[in-house]
Amino acid sequence: MKRRDFLLDACIACTAGLAGLMTACTSYHYVTAKMVTDGLLIPIDLLKPAKEQRNFFIVRHEQLRFPVAVFRLDEATYTALWMQCAHQGAELQVAGNQLVCPAHGSEYDRNGKVTQGPAVRDLRKFPVSITGSDLFIDLRKARS
Template sequence: MNRKQFLKTCGVALVGLPFASAILTSCQSIYYASFKTIKNKIVVPLSEFEIVKKTSTTYRDFVMVNTALQDFPICLYRTEGSNYIASLMKCTHRGCELNVGGGMYSCPCHGSEFDTKGKVLEGPADQDLKTFKTTIDDENIYIELF
């Protein structure tokens, strides 16, 4: 391989590496939960976080809730123990729909990043995400919209 080919190959690899990384990290499937709406609350069964296989049960870190009451989906994220955080997947910078992955939310439009509690990690966004109060009982998670 001559010098020119080598530099060209390295350039293509450097440009292609971030795209390959994004594609591989986005392979995690997004699960949209079943839910019902009662008055001003979205009711999501706790079982929506379960992944039941023949001999074992594992749990999702998050589920998405897509309701006609909001213009954007809501991500319901399971934190330590039995705590859940519901965040509107709308970037506070310019209103783009956020992506979920790697334990954070990221904006595909301008690169803002938020933690799973909705706090800004990286700008240009300078406001935290809209979050909703959540409560749980033995069977359900309740997301209070208003």
């Protein structure tokens, strides 16, 4: 193979790989919640795009140090996880049905259970309920 052909093939392969990576990076659905006395309130209408495309969304609020990942387990059941690694406190990333720590590689399932170390503690998990037309994440009742 000539050098020119090799470089052309390599550039095409890299371009295809970058296109896939860019699509993956933009596939998160972020929701800004309203902070109420006991937790976070999210209008169900904001979740419709997430329901149609994926089984999770990420909740942010300016008063929270870390975001909260909310996984939809079925049509009316959700689990909310604090996106801070239990190992050394790095912010986690969603990868499919799990959360991954970019710092040291710890992995957690969508229920917050450690599936790969070095972390040994599960993630903080918050109760989620649906009240009327809102999804409520109760920040008072965190559990590991």
